[in-house]
Structure formats: structure tokens, C-alpha cells
Amino acid sequence: MNYIKKTDAYDIYIEPSRKTIVIRQKWKYIWSVASGIPNWSYLEKKAWHQKADNVIWQQWGSKFIFWALSKDHNNSNTSLHKKEFNLEFDIQWVTSDQHWIANVKKINALEDFRSRVNLTEKKIHLAHIDIKRRKVGAINQNTVKHEFGHTIGANDEYGNAYKRAYNQTTYESIYVKDTKGLMNIGNELRTRYIRDIELEVNKMIPGVTFAAFLEK
Ligand SMILES: [Zn+2]
Secondary structure (H helix, E strand, O other): OOEEEEOOOOEEEEEHHHOEEEEEEEEEEEEEEOOOOOOOOHHHHHHHHHHHHHHHHHHOOOOEEEEEEEOOOOOHHHHHOOOEEEEEEEEEEEOOOOOEEEEEEEOOOOOOOOOEEEOOOOEEEEEHHHHOEEEEOOEEEEHHHHHHHHHOOOOOOOOHHHOOHHHOOOOOOOOOOOOOEOOOOOOEOOHHHHHHHHHHHOOOOOOEEEEEEEOO
């Protein structure tokens, strides 16, 4: 028996038979191009989606463990006690009922494009190059991987030095020095990035609690 929970940002599937928890996110795409650049062909769109999905399931997936504890020993959920679940991610290309609108633009090399996620409008803004690793100065990360972090509730942790002037604040994240972290300017995952998922998963099976941690 699987347990399913739907949220505004993703759907959660707990699959006890596979010892797996899947985070499934549905994206509806809007494809655009900078002036003078040829439009997206269907094959280009398909290839781009597959690459984005691969980056997310390969670089976010099989990295976190959910450790289950069953408190209620009269409950049928006792079979989950002390079982380890693997966390996986899946992005589906849909044309309706999406969690997120993904705006993907073929940009000019010189264009000053800012990849970002708008949480209230449920929009992800990406450039076509964002499925590749970006190395600019000290920044070294995969942009799709970073922006996906926002869609599951992780906040930016980089300091003012990496923000646009109008975005700079006196407040900086307590993790501002963790520059190897993905939500900073690096590419490494941290357990705190999946705190929202952990909270949701812990509402799904009566009598069962899960503790999430990053696999070494
Ligand atoms: Zn960000």
C-alpha cells in the first residue's frame, strides 16, 4: 500500500514495498527565445526537459535517507519500524494541473538573465543553459539544481556579495559562510534543504515518524 499526499508544490508518494519516498513535481512549460534566436523545436524541448529531469533525479535523488520509527505497536504500520527509505525526485512535463509554470528562455550570450523562482506565482524562470554547471567567479553550481531547491522550500543562503544591489540587505543567512552549499554558491546538498518535505512526510502515516538525513 502506498501513501500519497498532494501539496501545492509537489506530490509525495511513500512506497513501503520499494522502501522509497518519491517527490513528484509537475511542470508546465512556456518556451521563449531572445530576439534573433531560432524558436524551440519539439526535439529541443524534449531534450531540455529530459536533461532537467535527469539533473534533478541524479543530483537530488538517492542522497537522502528517511528513517522510520513506529510508536504504536498495535498498529499495522509497525512493519515500517526502523526501516530506511530512499528519497527520489521526478519531474513530469504536463500541459495542465501543473505545480509550477516553467518559463525556459533561449538567451543571448550577453544577456543579463536572472534565473529565479517566484513562490507566490508558482513560476520558475530558467535560461536554456541552466541545465549545465555554471562557473562564474566563485559560483560553481548547476542552476536547475539550485532553483529546484526553492520549489521544495529551501531559501537562498548566499551573501550580499552575490546579490544584485537592490536585493542586498543587512540580514544575511546564518549559513552565509557555507559557500559549498547548493543554496549558497556551491553544489553540495544539506539536510536542511529538505526540512519542508520532512515536515510533510511526517503528517502522512499515523503513528509513524521519519527522521531525514543526508547519506554520506
Ligand atoms: Zn536562489
